[in-house]
Amino acid sequence: MTWLLVFILIGGISFTQDLSYSQRNHNYYTERQIKESQPEGNWKVLPFPVMVSFGNGNVRYAKATVPLHTVQKNWTVTAWKGEKVHTQLLVWTNKPLKEVSFTVHLLKDAKGKVIPAENIKAGFVRYVITDEFAGGCGYRKPVDFDSSLVADAVDIIGAIPVEANTVQPLWLSIHVPQTAEPGNYSGSITVKADKSYTLSYTVQVINRTLPSPDQWTYDLDLWQHPAAIARVHGVALWSDEHFELMRPYYTMLAGAGQKNITASIMDEPWGHQTYDDFPSLIRWVKKKDGSWFYDYSLFDKYISFVMDCGIKKRINCYTMVPWALSFRYFDEALGTDTTLKAAIGSEEYNTHWTSMLTDFTQHLKDNGWFGITTIAMDERPMKDMQVVIALLKKVDPEWKIALAGNYHPEIEKDIFDYCLASSLQFDQHVLSERIAAGKPSTYYTCCTENYPNGFTFSPPAEHVWLGWYAAAKGFTGYLRWAYNSWVADPLRDSRFRSWPAGDTYQVYPGPRTSIRFEKMIEGIQDYEKIKYLQKEWSDKNDEESLKKLNEALRVFDIEKLKTVPAEEMITRAKKILNQ
Structure with missing residues (x-):
């Protein structure tokens, strides 16, 4: 990729600007x-x-x-x-x-x-x-x-x-x-x-003492977008240079306590809603004799790489229920990529996925990853989700499922990693059972909520507030799309065609951290402190300190943000953590 130096005059000052993110020794931009x-x-x-x-x-x-x-x-x-x-x-x-x-x-x-x-x-x-x-x-x-x-x-x-x-x-x-x-x-x-x-x-x-980020209990899940890194740095997707460039981004995310690897097992799980493509990590091949071959070489390389960067607790695979019900594969007989369009639950759909899941299950077991892998999906009609769950359990009863969406009592026990919209909560007895079983039980924000949120115009304290809200409502963590799904010119213009500005990314090319990302980490640290103190004071029967902390947590309700700024709530509550 070529790059260009431009001389710019501001207030009589001359300096150079590098227009390419790929020039690592020329990081200045206007x-x-x-x-x-x-x-x-x-x-x-x-x-x-x-x-x-x-x-x-x-x-x-x-x-x-x-x-x-x-x-x-x-x-x-x-x-x-x-x-x-x-x-x-x-x-x-x-x-x-x-x-x-x-x-x-x-x-x-x-x-x-x-x-x-x-x-x-x-x-x-x-x-x-x-x-x-x-x-x-x-x-x-x-x-x-x-x-x-x-x-x-x-x-x-x-x-x-x-x-x-x-x-x-x-x-x-x-x-x-x-x-x-x-x-x-x-x-x-x-x-x-x-x-x-x-x-x-x-x-x-x-x-x-606060534990190191790899020991934090907070279930952080910011979805990663590897193709965006290749695009802004001007390198070939999945090249050695691409992997080298991804490392500092993922290391920085691991430093925030990230638990999940975002893995696409089919092309465009979200139907091209992002600026960059979201290609599959697995190559699906229909052979001339009608049998199927699945090339996992890139999947294995990528998962191993992200784990080496420090993100290794879970692998969330997207998805069996894409936004557009079309499934791309390479057809050897035709010598080209083609697409299967099949409704969830149809004979074509079930045949297509049963073959793949049977092979994928064994591959994950061979690599020692099956126990930490989920098939992940966004909110879909109940009938469709039940079909997917039944199909997975038929292939292997031990398959885990992740869902970000509404609360459905009918399928709750089938969902291992369950993430609710911020306006929703688990029933208390259900939440207690899930936590006792070690099931991630989190919440998310997206383009729906004006507050609390992490747009580029959001008050920074709201990102701290997210951690306090998780502690107050008993959630085990927080999910957000996305970590780095960048727009056309992310360093200069965070606006996007579909959602409020900054919705698609929390950090910048470089990698460069952000006020939002640093404030989110602050909130996670506070969450860890809260859990530490709750246990310590409970073990010591320090009812007075526990009462003060629990009273402080009761303030953290989304409705209160209408009249009380996040910073005001946090400033008062933090005093208890540092006594």
Whole structure:
């Protein structure tokens, strides 16, 4: 893939832009501009031409609006051992800055114990075009919706030019080692703009330890889209370079505690609803004699690869019930790909899938994967779901099934990995039985909900709120489409033809994390803390502490978000976790 360098002039500053995501040493890109990003507020009367301060990690600061009226030079946070904490810094200026950079410094306590600098990460927060909820699901044209620039992507570059009369946020994360001793650790970050600015941070480490992400109990399932990675990096699908490029994305997802591998066992399980294709990991071949051959070589390579990246608890295979009831395969007699169109439960459908499932079952058993594999499906008519369940159980009674959709008591016991829409809940006795049996019992959000959600315009605290809601309602985790199903130009414009902006992805090409993704991890960490404290206080018969925690959890109800911001709920409740 060819790439192009373009010289751009902003405020008299010349710099280069790489237009290709595939050039790993040329990561700078320019943001799109829209009318609404024109300067707001009195930039001319800033106390100083350049201002630097800590901000609030739960705020998406507008690019062209003066963000603060007072400067905060110190940040203090309480953390468990093993926890990652974060905040934002802000640089705002009424003159162009040729380059803004930063240097993080280690933290040290009074005894000389340190949290090393490599545990401290910082990145410039970049602005992307977003839109509005406006009804949620359904095809949309950008001109029909309000659009704006919003802060979300956390960049991987070490320096950036800043235009006059704009804000440049900087995301700061500190990962406390599990081996850290309790105490107050102090350090600083130096921001270099027109001159050097030093801001101080203190982490108060308490004597509680958060497990590593691979030990978290929270069932996180963000669906992966491997073809999108190949497209944005300009490499051939399934090439060695493609696998090399996928690794940091999946490692980052594993670091959030991801449990499930998203595996397509047929072409286009969701009927081309995404920007990129979703090809099958298994090649279906109908031989000239009418028998079937299934090539699992890519499936095996991909599953093994994702497991090596740290995602290995479950394999969810999509699907026997695609949105379009058509099934692609290669016909040797015709010498070309062809498609079977068959209704669920028809003789053609049953024959087609019985052959494949019988062979697939044995292959999974040979690889030692059968026990962690499900056939996954979205909500479908009850009759269709019952047909699929019966067919699977006929092939092998031990087959597991995953479903994301409505609550159906008729088939609940047949569903191993059951994910409900956020407006629904399991009956309490059913949920207790499922958890005792080790069955993932989660909830999801999608284009249907205005809140809580993870669009690029959603308040960041709502992503933290998701973890608290799971704990409050007894869910074991959360599911979302998708981790990285990118739109045409994901770094600059998060809008899509079908759903609210940002609905299809939580991280950016690079890989670049996001405010949304980091806030989601914060909520998962809080979930793990809640479970830890509930057990500890229950074992110690500490009824007073348990009562306070349970009272705090009762606040987390979706209806309350109509009048109480997520940040307000979370700020109050978090105090209990760090006592």
